[in-house]
Amino acid sequence: MTEAVEAGPASIDIVLIDDHAIVRHGLRSILEREPDLRVVGEASTIESARAVVDQARPSIVLLDLKLSTGSDTEGLDLCATLVADHPELGVLVLTTFIDDHLVMAAIHNGARGYVVKDVDTSALIRAIRDISRGGSAFDARSAAAMVRGIHAGPAETDNKLTGREQEVLELLSRGMSNGEIGKKLFISDTTVKFHVGNILRKLGVSRRAEAVHLAGKMGLI
Structure with a gap:
């Protein structure tokens, strides 16, 4: 650097x-x-x-x-x-x-x-x-x-979670807030919010709890 x-x-x-x-x-x-x-x-x-x-x-x-x-x-x-x-x-x-x-x-x-x-x-x-x-x-x-x-049109790979989104999803499943996730992954709250938004969009849900529930059924967490 x-x-x-x-x-x-x-x-x-x-x-x-x-x-x-x-x-x-x-x-x-x-x-x-x-x-x-x-x-x-x-x-x-x-x-x-x-x-x-x-x-x-x-x-x-x-x-x-x-x-x-x-x-x-x-x-x-x-x-x-x-x-x-x-x-x-x-x-x-x-x-x-x-x-x-x-x-x-x-x-x-x-x-x-x-x-x-x-x-x-x-x-x-x-x-x-x-x-x-x-x-x-x-x-x-x-x-x-x-x-x-x-x-x-949207391809299946376009909806695949990135490595960072997978990490955020796993921490969401533990009930962590954006601030707690940010501290755990050494990223800002704004970045966490961005990744959460992408997770919700890719999973086709509107709430964090829905994302965690669906991800569990899909075997993502």
Whole structure:
């Protein structure tokens, strides 16, 4: 994790989240050639990412979905957490993975854009600027995947609980409040509320007690 740095008022402040230092260094050197772009922090893990975003308060996060050898998609949970904690944040997924369900899952978790790592420099910079202005940004392949996902309708995998949602559900079943769950998982009350909302939506219920009852019948807890 690097320390936040001062940025001019006209700059677009960016945090890079990728588990490979060489990728982060390459992105920094490319982005900081632009007068309006400033990299204000870097992170390689979920924990350091949350810390540097809290400290640096960027307007944009470039996020890889694979942050460890144990999972190819743990960045999805991180995306949801960052957006829940910082609703104004623009998350642009920059990854090597591309499929319909993954693109749709990133969008459902709050990402405003999705591009693959072989995107050309000008397209990446344009995507960052578009998101900084409140828009969205998708390269040709991710846009096509998104269209297919929309036309296909909700897929079964879209309703599958994430690892973090499963943890929250199990703690809900113990009767814990949002505050208690937050302390247990070292996340904010706002993030817990976000995950609870996703759990209710995915299970098709409107109350926490209903979610716990249904999850028990489904063998989820």
